[in-house]
Amino acid sequence: MSGSLTLHWSPKSPYVRKVMVCAHELGLVPRLNLVRSVAAMLKPNPAIMAVNPLSKIPTLVREDGSALSDSVVICEYLNAMAGGPLFPAEGEARWQALHWHALGDGLLDALILWRNERERQMPLQPLVDAFELKTRASLQWLDAQAPALEAAPLSIGQITVGCALGYLDYRFDAFGWRTQAPALARWFAGLCERPSFRATEPADG
Known part of the structure; x- marks a missing residue:
């Protein structure tokens, strides 16, 4: 190369x-x-x-x-x-990875819109409430998926979910998501030990 x-x-x-x-x-x-x-x-x-x-x-x-x-x-x-392994080529592993990716990306979209809305001079409360509801529901679903996330080889699915959780930590530190999703939190702690995640932590400046 x-x-x-x-x-x-x-x-x-x-x-x-x-x-x-x-x-x-x-x-x-x-x-x-x-x-x-x-x-x-x-x-x-x-x-x-x-x-x-x-x-x-x-x-x-x-x-x-x-x-x-x-x-x-x-x-x-x-x-x-x-020639990497992050996008499984076929079978159930592919659909699982892409589904996790879609959920993680959708959660990121909701979090960014939620952050934009809450920073407006007059936030629309029903919209803020809807974003929070979607976030809590996504965390509950992902918490149930934690054993599968742990067991599967690393793919674009786990990477995207991890980036969404990292954004929660970065922009919503008071949200306390780990108490809502303890199994997911344990999985995420292990993911964050990977050099790729340690090297890419979000930063101001």
């Missing part, structure tokens, strides 16, 4: 973290040229828009100048590049 890939990146984004965890697990971090990019909802970034009209991160620019957007697309591309 030779050449470099440019990743529009931020240490705060859980979607970027998903890509970076995969890159660490696949040994591809040395191939990545990380470009610190701000993708604020109300301020589209011209530098990102030059390669991704949605002005979203992560966006990966390949060696030929073409770009890939959306975290799961980038993760699957990196996995294919490395």
